[in-house]
Amino acid sequence: MTIVAKDLVWGVRQKTIVADVSFTVAQGETLGLIGPNGSGKSSLLRLLAGLKQPQSGRVEILGQDIARVQRRELARQVAFVQQNAATDTNISVRDVVLLGRTPHRSALSGWTETDRAMVFAALERVDMTGHMAQPWQTLSGGERQRVHIARALAQTPQVMFLDEPTNHLDIHHQIEILRVVRDLKLTSVIALHDLNLAAMFCDRIVVLDGGTVRACGTPEAVLTHDLLRDVFRVEADVECASGYRPHIRFKAN
Amino acid sequence: MSIADHKEAGTGLLAVLLGIAMILLAISVALAAAIGDYSIGIDTVFLAVTNGLGLTTADIPPIEQSVVWDLRLSRALVAALAGAGLAICGVILQALLRNALAEPFVLGVSAGASTGAVAIIVLGIGAGSLSLSMGAFVGAFSAFAMVALLSNGATSGPNHTILAGVAASQLFNALTAYIVTTSGNAQQARDVMFWLLGSFGGVRWPDFQLLVIVVFLGLVICLLMARSLDAFTFGDEDAAALGVPVARIRLILFGVTAMVTATIVSMVGAIGFVGLVVPHAARYLVGPLHLRLLPASAAVGAIFLVLADIASRVVADQQTIPIGVVTAMVGVPFFAIILYRARPQQ
Amino acid sequence: MLTKSFALLVISAMLPVATAALAEPTTYPLTIQNCGQEVTFTKAPERTVALGHNSAEIMFMLGLEDRMAGTAFWPNKVMPELEAANAKVEVLTVEFPTLESVLSKQPDFVAAMIVTLMGPDSKVAKREDFDNLGIATYLSPTACTTVADTDNTSGSKATSVYGIRKNLWTMDLLYQEIDDLSRVFDVQDRGQVLIEDFKMREAKLRAEFAKREDLTFLFWFSSPSPADDAYLTGGNGPSAYIADILGGSNALKTESEWPALGWEGIMATNPTVIVAAQVDRARWGLDDAQNKIDFLTSDPAVSQMEAVKAGRIAVISGASMNPSINTIYGAEQLAEQLKTFDLE
Numbered sequence: 001m002t003i004v005a006k007d008l009v010w011g012v013r014q015k016t017i018v019a020d021v022s023f024t025v026a027q028g029e030t031l032g033l034i035g036p037n038g039s040g041k042s043s044l045l046r047l048l049a050g051l052k053q054p055q056s057g058r059v060e061i062l063g064q065d066i067a068r069v070q071r072r073e074l075a076r077q078v079a080f081v082q083q084n085a086a087t088d089t090n091i092s093v094r095d096v097v098l099l100g101r102t103p104h105r106s107a108l109s110g111w112t113e114t115d116r117a118m119v120f121a122a123l124e125r126v127d128m129t130g131h132m133a134q135p136w137q138t139l140s141g142g143e144r145q146r147v148h149i150a151r152a153l154a155q156t157p158q159v160m161f162l163d164e165p166t167n168h169l170d171i172h173h174q175i176e177i178l179r180v181v182r183d184l185k186l187t188s189v190i191a192l193h194d195l196n197l198a199a200m201f202c203d204r205i206v207v208l209d210g211g212t213v214r215a216c217g218t219p220e221a222v223l224t225h226d227l228l229r230d231v232f233r234v235e236a237d238v239e240c241a242s243g244y245r246p247h248i249r250f251k252a253n
Numbered sequence: 254m255s256i257a258d259h260k261e262a263g264t265g266l267l268a269v270l271l272g273i274a275m276i277l278l279a280i281s282v283a284l285a286a287a288i289g290d291y292s293i294g295i296d297t298v299f300l301a302v303t304n305g306l307g308l309t310t311a312d313i314p315p316i317e318q319s320v321v322w323d324l325r326l327s328r329a330l331v332a333a334l335a336g337a338g339l340a341i342c343g344v345i346l347q348a349l350l351r352n353a354l355a356e357p358f359v360l361g362v363s364a365g366a367s368t369g370a371v372a373i374i375v376l377g378i379g380a381g382s383l384s385l386s387m388g389a390f391v392g393a394f395s396a397f398a399m400v401a402l403l404s405n406g407a408t409s410g411p412n413h414t415i416l417a418g419v420a421a422s423q424l425f426n427a428l429t430a431y432i433v434t435t436s437g438n439a440q441q442a443r444d445v446m447f448w449l450l451g452s453f454g455g456v457r458w459p460d461f462q463l464l465v466i467v468v469f470l471g472l473v474i475c476l477l478m479a480r481s482l483d484a485f486t487f488g489d490e491d492a493a494a495l496g497v498p499v500a501r502i503r504l505i506l507f508g509v510t511a512m513v514t515a516t517i518v519s520m521v522g523a524i525g526f527v528g529l530v531v532p533h534a535a536r537y538l539v540g541p542l543h544l545r546l547l548p549a550s551a552a553v554g555a556i557f558l559v560l561a562d563i564a565s566r567v568v569a570d571q572q573t574i575p576i577g578v579v580t581a582m583v584g585v586p587f588f589a590i591i592l593y594r595a596r597p598q599q
Numbered sequence: 600m601l602t603k604s605f606a607l608l609v610i611s612a613m614l615p616v617a618t619a620a621l622a623e624p625t626t627y628p629l630t631i632q633n634c635g636q637e638v639t640f641t642k643a644p645e646r647t648v649a650l651g652h653n654s655a656e657i658m659f660m661l662g663l664e665d666r667m668a669g670t671a672f673w674p675n676k677v678m679p680e681l682e683a684a685n686a687k688v689e690v691l692t693v694e695f696p697t698l699e700s701v702l703s704k705q706p707d708f709v710a711a712m713i714v715t716l717m718g719p720d721s722k723v724a725k726r727e728d729f730d731n732l733g734i735a736t737y738l739s740p741t742a743c744t745t746v747a748d749t750d751n752t753s754g755s756k757a758t759s760v761y762g763i764r765k766n767l768w769t770m771d772l773l774y775q776e777i778d779d780l781s782r783v784f785d786v787q788d789r790g791q792v793l794i795e796d797f798k799m800r801e802a803k804l805r806a807e808f809a810k811r812e813d814l815t816f817l818f819w820f821s822s823p824s825p826a827d828d829a830y831l832t833g834g835n836g837p838s839a840y841i842a843d844i845l846g847g848s849n850a851l852k853t854e855s856e857w858p859a860l861g862w863e864g865i866m867a868t869n870p871t872v873i874v875a876a877q878v879d880r881a882r883w884g885l886d887d888a889q890n891k892i893d894f895l896t897s898d899p900a901v902s903q904m905e906a907v908k909a910g911r912i913a914v915i916s917g918a919s920m921n922p923s924i925n926t927i928y929g930a931e932q933l934a935e936q937l938k939t940f941d942l943e
Contacts, residue, residue, distance in 0.1 A: 051493055075496030085487035088353055089541040095483075102484050103496035107477050155495070290699035316702055319732055324698060385720035434859065444715045447695065447722065454698065454722035571700040572692045573722075 002027045002159060002187040007057035008047050017043045018054070019211040025189060025204075030182050032202030032219075033191040036232055040211040041191045042163055048189060049080045049161045061159055075103035079152035081162040090135040093147050097122055100154030122153035126180055142173030149180060160188040167193065175200075195232070199223055199245045207231060220246050267545055270538065274552035278333060281559040285329035288563055290571055291320050302326065323457060331456045331464055332562040333555035335517045336527055338468040340535070340554025341475055342510045343528030344546055348482045349503055350411040356528035357514040360414075360507070361421030363449075363523035365396025366515065368425045371432050371445050385448065386519040393515030396421045401507065450575040451522035453562050460520050471513045472551060478502060479543035486541075525577050526584030527554055533591045557583075625785040633779065634743040636726065638735050643785045644708035648691075648701050650723070651712020652677065653923040654739060657777055658710070659684040660924070661789050668704040671696035672716060675918035676879045678925065698724045702732075710737040710780070712923075718742075737779065741772045741922055768840045768922055770797060797927055804844050804934055814847030814942065816933075817870035817906070820857070820920055821878050822885045825894050828859040837919065837926040838874075844930050845937060847871070862901055871942065873906045874933060878917035888914040911940045 003025035010018040017040045025031045035041050046052040048059055050066045059066050066074055079100070100122065101115045123129045126146040131139070139147065145165055152160055162181065166174040174194070178201040181188055192198045198205055199219040207215040207222055209231045215222045223246050228236045235251040287298045300311040301321035342357040350359070358364075369392020372378045373385050403417035433445065475482075481502050484492040493499045517524075535549040561579040568574055630639045646668040649655035655670040656678060664684040671691040691700050695716065701709065701724065709729050711717035717724045717738060729736045774794050781790020818838040822829040832838040832849075834856040839849050850870035851858060873895065877888040884890050892914075895907050906912065913936040919929020 046490075049494065051490055071493070071498055072496035075494065078494075080491075080494035082487070082491060085491055087486045088351070089486055089536075091486060091541050095540075095542060096486070099484060099486065099495065102480060105480065107480055290697050291703040315732055316705070319728075320699055320702060323728070323731070434857075444713070447715060448720065452722040455720065455725070457725070457728075566697070570692075571697060572694050573697050 001025065002029075002062060003048065003189070004060040005044075005048060005057070006060070008044070008054045008059065009056045010043055010047055010052060010054050017211050018047060020057070021208075021211070021213055022057075023206055023213060023216050025187055027187055028185060029187055029203045030201065031189045032198040032205040033189055033208065034193075034195060034198050034205060035208035035214075038210075039208040041208055044208060045161050045163050045189065045191050046080075049078055050074055051080065072103045075155060077158050079155045079157040079160045081148050081152050081160065081165050083164045083167055085148060087136060090137050092132070093123070093128065093134050093136070093139070094119060094132045096136060096147050097150045097154050100151040103155060118154050118156060119150075122150040123147075125153055125184070126150045142169050142176070145169060145173070145177055146180070149177065153184070158187060160184070160186050162188065162190045164191050164193060166197070195223065195228075195248050199247065223248060267539060271548060271552065274549070274556065278552065278556050278559070281556050281563075282326070282329045282333065285332070285559055285563050286321055286325045288567060289320065289325055290566075291317070293317050293321060297321070327458045327461050328453045328456045328562065329559050331461050331521070332453050332558045334461070334464045334468045335453075335521060335524065336531070336554035336556070336558025336561075337551035338464070338471065338513045338517050338554075339524065339527040339558075340531040340550040341468075341472055341547060342514050344532045344535075344543070344550045345475060345482070345506050345510050346528070347532055348485050348543065349506060350415060351485070351488065352411060352415065353533070354529065355415070356525075357510060358422075358523060358525065358528070360400050360418040360511065360514075361396040361425060362393045362511060362514045363518050364422040364425035364429070365399075366390070366393040366518040366523065367429045367445070367449050368392045368432070369395070369519075370448055371429045374445055374448075375432050389519035390515050392425070393518050394511060396425055397507070397511035397515070399424070401504075449522050451524040451577040452573060452575060453521055454573055456521060464516060464520065467513055467516045471509045472547065474509050475506070475547050476544070478506060479547060482506075482543040483541075521576075523577065524558070524580055526580040527558060530584040530588050530591075531557060534587065537591055537594070623787065625782050625787065629782060631779055631782065633736075634738045634740065636736075638737065640708075640735055640783055644735065644783065646704065646706050647708040647710060648704055648706040649710050649712075650696065650701070650716040651739070652918075653712045653741075653925075654710040654737075654776075655685070655688075656681055656924050657773075657780060660793055661777070661781055661784065661786055663780075663784055663786070664688050666784065668706055669701070671701070672712070674880065675916075675921075675925075678918075678928070695723055698728060706734055708735045708737070708783070710739075711742075712739050713742050714738070735783075737783070739772075740775045740779075767835045767843060768837050770801060770840075770927060772922075773924060774798075800927060800931065801844060804930055805846075808844070808846035808934065808937070810846045811942075813871065814845075815850040815868070815870045816842045816845075816847055816872050816874050817850040817865060817868060818842075818874045818876070818920060819891060820876050820917060821883055821891075823883050825885065825898065828861045829865060830857060830859050831865070832856060832920050833858050837922045837929075840926060841915075841919070841930045841933060845934055862898075866901065866904055869904070870906055872911045872913060872937065872940065873904070874913050874915060876917035876920055877914055886917075909941065911942075913937065913940075 001024040005024070006022050008018050008021040009016065021044060033041050033045065043052065047054050050059070053067070061078060097119045098111065098115065101111065101118060105111065105115065120129065123132065126149050128143065128146050128150060131143065136144070149165070160181070165181070166177050169177065174197060178197055181190060182201045190202065202219060204217060205215070205219055205222045206213055207227065214231055215227055220240055223238055225236060225238055228234050228238070228248065237249045237251070238246050239249060240246045286302060287293070287295060297313050297317055298321050300309060300313055301318045303309040304311055304313070304318060305322035305326065339357055343355070346355040346357060346359060347353060366389040369388040369390065370385050372392070373383055373388035378388070399421045400414065400417045403420060404414040481492070481497045484495045484497045489499050531554040532546070532550050535546055535553050538553075539545040539549045558580075561576055561583060565574050565576045565579045625643070628639050628641050630637055643666070645666050647658065647663070647666055648668055649658055649670045651672045652675060658664070658667060659681040664687045667688045669689045669691045672695060673690065673693040677685045691704075709717065715721055715723070717726060717736065719725060726736045726738070774797070777790050777794055781787045816838070818832040820830040820832055831851060833851040833853045836856040842849050850868040851860070875888045875891040875895075878886040880886060885894065892912055894901070895912060896902050901907065913933050915929040915932040916925060918925040919932070
């Protein structure tokens with residue numbers, strides 16, 4: 001197993017936000033993380049990526065307890081894409097992606113040909129090579145998110161975590177981004193709001209509710225009428241034609 | 254498209270720009286050595302400088318030698334270092350606090366310096382063995398310590414840090430006012446005000462010797478962390494995800510900022526606008542990446558402050574106007590231009 | 600009365616006989632102790648720059664204007680008696696001067712009034728700047744701050760300027776300055792006369808005005824506006840000295856030398872006499888003494904003060920509330936007006 005989460009507990013002050021969460025992610029798998037607001041998705045994702053420290057439990061990535069791995073070492077294997085990372089600086093696309101090479105370079109060494117090659121390759125994957133010199137402030141939301149993913153790719157990670165990467169994008173870009181992520185040969189965990197998109201693009205889904213795992217399995221297995229009613233408090237029909245991913249039809253009244 | 258097409262065409266340009274900057278700086282310093290209330294011919298100025306450097310032993314009047322070498326030259330070089338130092342601190346704070354309006358005095362450093370100075374002047378702390386500068390330095394650093402404490406080692410986010418800086422400024426300003434109004438006399442109040450206003454008049458060679466070490470050390474440390482500073486572009490969490498030891502870097506860089514700013518303030522008082530405007534100007538010239546931005550800011554800051562000091566000396570006859578006035582008068586329109594040109598192209 | 604003293608001074612200066620017996624001529628080289636530093640003069644200075652009005656005015660009183668090359672720093676106008684002398688000497692600036700402008704006068708002696716003008720933390724000049732060029736320096740004893748001075752080598756009775764004045768201010772520091780400068784310039788006869796004259800005037804005032812427990816003075820320097828807190832003087836500063844010499848005390852018992860107080864607090868002190876300052880700088884309307892008087896007599900609440908109702912409002916120059924030669928003149932101005940008041 002590439003990622004192993006074991007008995008993770010985390011909270012702020014008196015409140016427990018992640019309670020005894022355990023699951024695994026296989027190599028190359030795309031795992032979807034869904035749950036209502038306040039279920040602890042974001043916090044769990046950060047625990048997995050090593051950005052927060054659990055109060056108890058541990059996370060293993062590629063067989064190593066990440067608490068024992070140096071930050072920089074970890075960043076060479078693990079990339080994290082935020083929801084809506086913003087900046088005021090007018091940095092160029094190329095320089096943004098070049099930031100992804102930070103864990104590979106020490107303070108004093110310059111950028112090498114390898115770095116530039118990685119940057120180019122990353123931009124190719126997200127189809128943004130034509131925008132290399134373009135300043136950040138002139139990009140659209142979808143373009144920015146693609147560049148963020150390119151930056152994560154430039155880290156040449158084995159594992160990628162994405163925190164609701166499609167929230168503010170139009171439907172075309174939502175699908176496009178998720179397709180890119182799915183087609184990467186990486187192990188990835190994506191936190192998502194849109195249940196249908198999760199069904200479309202994830203190999204397996206973990207459902208989080210109140211900090212605990214309510215379900216874990218393939219989209220067909222997890223996305224049932226009862227679960228949607230209990231956890232998400234919606235009435236819905238789930239269509240599951242064979243050979244196709246399940247499709248949720250929400251009921252309005 | 255090949256990789257070669259996208260190779261950073263910047264390095265050559267950067268070298269040229271820095272070269273130009275050095276020349277401009279040399280010219281500014283030369284101007285500063287030649288201009289002043291005391292009329293001295295250009296040839297004498299030149300000889301005074303070469304005399305001072307030990308290259309010649311020309312026979313010129315001691316007063317003129319002293320004016321050019323001990324007064325003007327040391328003053329110009331300190332102004333250059335102060336400009337560079339304040340600019341670098343501005344760059345760091347704008348990066349770490351992710352706020353384009355951040356500048357060195359946002360951490361309450363100058364308010365702390367004023368309290369330290371006032372404690373020496375009015376309360377007589379140190380019984381005459383502590384100089385005003387030392388008091389100001391201690392005060393400046395105390396303010397920084399308070400900010401670091403309040404904002405939890407500066408790790409609880411930019412907004413917390415800024416608010417802590419505001420709180421520290423208010424507190425130390427209030428302390429200063431309290432001491433002056435309850436214990437001071439008009440003379441002391443005037444002394445403190447004049448001292449704080451920012452002036453290079455009291456600068457001599459020992460100040461240069463201290464400042465050159467502090468500023469160069471600061472610049473070197475910042476350059477070593479330039480890449481980490483870039484990593485902060487999208488915030489602390491992003492930087493951590495890129496493997497940057499966020500808490501450690503923040504603390505070191507805040508420490509460097511406090512050290513450099515406190516030293517400058519204790520030497521020449523509070524000089525506003527340099528730390529705010531120069532990073533923007535430099536960013537406009539060389540872009541936002543810190544490996545270029547830091548040296549560029551240092552260079553622009555140095556030139557700016559040397560020229561501002563010359564201006565403060567020639568504008569009013571036989572009298573020095575506070576340098577803060579000059580930097581504001583230049584800084585504000587400059588800032589307006591930068592803002593206008595950088596407006597979003599939608 | 601002021602012109603009479605000045606005439607006395609001039610006449611005395613022309614009769615060396617009576618005073619020569621007290622004052623020996625200076626033998627050069629002369630070394631004096633000044634604020635923890637030894638200063639040596641090989642001859643009487645000929646091109647002096649005086650930094651600060653007090654240092655300048657003392658030199659004018661000693662008739663030294665022909666040996667001066669420039670003056671600087673005049674927050675108040677020069678005393679009327681000394682206007683003629685002042686006109687003969689170039690004023691570099693009324694603000695803080697630049698060191699270069701001072702040096703451009705090619706001075707052989709620089710005398711300073713406060714450490715802000717010449718001192719280790721000064722933005723204008725440090726003593727070493729002049730020492731290195733062989734220019735003699737002198738710092739007024741009222742401004743001494745060196746550690747060595749805790750042994751009182753300058754004979755200073757007040758604490759250093761870096762601290763609160765613990766004892767009542769006296770003219771002694773000024774007498775020391777006059778004495779030092781008269782020795783430096785070899786005009787000791789004039790110096791002695793000046794000192795004796797001041798001492799005589801001091802003594803005269805003390806004799807004339809017996810100590811009274813019930814006599815208090817309120818010294819009002821100025822206010823930004825009638826509604827604002829007023830800037831008064833208190834503590835152990837020059838105004839306390841003036842009050843003491845005239846047999847009274849300051850209505851304010853605070854230690855602070857320049858306290859600000861609202862009118863309600865002022866009325867509560869119920870002073871016997873209100874002393875309004877005539878401040879020349881004309882920054883605020885109430886700088887002018889007449890405006891002060893108008894306010895005191897017309898404000899519904901303030902005009903009810905006993906001192907105002909009894910017409911016990913006096914006017915003295917604002918400069919005299921600063922520690923300087925002006926102070927004794929201020930005392931005399933106040934004395935004259937005090938005599939016309941009914942103090943019962």
